[in-house]
Amino acid sequence: MQNKDDFRYEDCEETARWLLDRVQSPPVIAIICGSGLGLLADTLTDIKTFDYVQIPHFPTSTVAGHSGQLVFGILQGKSCVVMKGRFHVYEGYPLWKVTLPIRVFKLLGVKVLMVTNAAGSLCETYSTGDLMIIRDHINMPGLAALNPLRGPNDERFGPRFPSLWDTYDKDLRSTALEIARRLGHTDLIHEGVYCMVGGPNFESVAEARFLQRLGADAVGMSTAPEAVVAKHCGMRVFGLSLITNRVAQAYEMVDSVDHTSVLEVGKQRSNVLQELVTELVKSINFKEEDKQELA
Numbered sequence: 001m002q003n004k005d006d007f008r009y010e011d012c013e014e015t016a017r018w019l020l021d022r023v024q025s026p027p028v029i030a031i032i033c034g035s036g037l038g039l040l041a042d043t044l045t046d047i048k049t050f051d052y053v054q055i056p057h058f059p060t061s062t063v064a065g066h067s068g069q070l071v072f073g074i075l076q077g078k079s080c081v082v083m084k085g086r087f088h089v090y091e092g093y094p095l096w097k098v099t100l101p102i103r104v105f106k107l108l109g110v111k112v113l114m115v116t117n118a119a120g121s122l123c124e125t126y127s128t129g130d131l132m133i134i135r136d137h138i139n140m141p142g143l144a145a146l147n148p149l150r151g152p153n154d155e156r157f158g159p160r161f162p163s164l165w166d167t168y169d170k171d172l173r174s175t176a177l178e179i180a181r182r183l184g185h186t187d188l189i190h191e192g193v194y195c196m197v198g199g200p201n202f203e204s205v206a207e208a209r210f211l212q213r214l215g216a217d218a219v220g221m222s223t224a225p226e227a228v229v230a231k232h233c234g235m236r237v238f239g240l241s242l243i244t245n246r247v248a249q250a251y252e253m254v255d256s257v258d259h260t261s262v263l264e265v266g267k268q269r270s271n272v273l274q275e276l277v278t279e280l281v282k283s284i285n286f287k288e289e290d291k292q293e294l295a
């Protein structure tokens with residue numbers, strides 16, 4: 001059963017074709033910039049930029065710190081596409097639309113998705129400005145059927161019932177950890193569980209306590225749907241959270257988080273993220289079958 005609220009494979013194809021007609025080389029790696037992390041795109045050379053409003057079927061960015069541009073270019077000799085701005089369910093988009101770019105990237109030939117985000121810490125040992133490699137996620141909206149895979153399944157993308165046990169690629173995680181240590185960031189790098197909530201409000205104290213007891217180390221309002229769709233269509237996924245604030249879990253704690261301070265931490269830390277992502281991209285070796293597919 002297909003209705004106007006479902007995604008259409010043909011729309012993704014049309015978007016992919018539109019982009020392929022306009023870029024030099026199809027990307028193999030896609031990078032999504034979280035709130036205030038758009039500077040990641042500055043590491044690319046030979047760039048070609050499209051505003052989201054130009055691209056057929058693409059949603060538009062409505063959140064500060066998400067400039068709404070798709071940047072194609074080269075990083076460490078690899079063809080990449082960078083989303084300067086992602087879509088969130090609290091903006092009013094259905095989840096299939098939030099994740100439409102991932103399916104378009106799949107059709108462009110992307111093999112690896114790197115997602116970054118700003119997140120609040122629920123973990124005692126994390127400080128503002130730290131980085132968390134995402135080991136796993138809790139998709140809160142997904143558990144209540146707000147899932148990007150809801151609706152008719154198109155087997156051309158992936159199976160009806162995908163397994164998510166290994167969503168965040170083990171090799172990429174361990175390589176990123178090694179890189180961070182080599183770059184001298186041992187004190188600020190962690191590996192943990194990201195929990196997605198719907199937003200747009202930040203968490204109440206009782207909610208923060210609840211999420212922490214569920215096993216979440218950091219909380220944000222994105223990423224899980226993108227990772228689910230990428231895993232569904234067979235991409236390797238790497239996720240990185242920048243800890244922009246500590247989420248209050250006691251009524252005595254003052255929690256002064258707001259979006260402006262989130263963006264400010266992003267600006268301060270973008271060089272560390274750039275460094276780590278650049279080195280990780282450098283480390284990726286594509287398998288023979290990937291190269292053949294791209295030839």
Ligand SMILES: O=P(O)(O)O[C@H]1O[C@H](CO)[C@@H](O)[C@H]1O
Nearest residue numbers: 034035117118221222259262
């Ligand atoms: O997840 P990203 O897009 O990095 O943004 C995070 O920052 C915003 C809140 O300041 C929310 O959108 C939250 O999800």
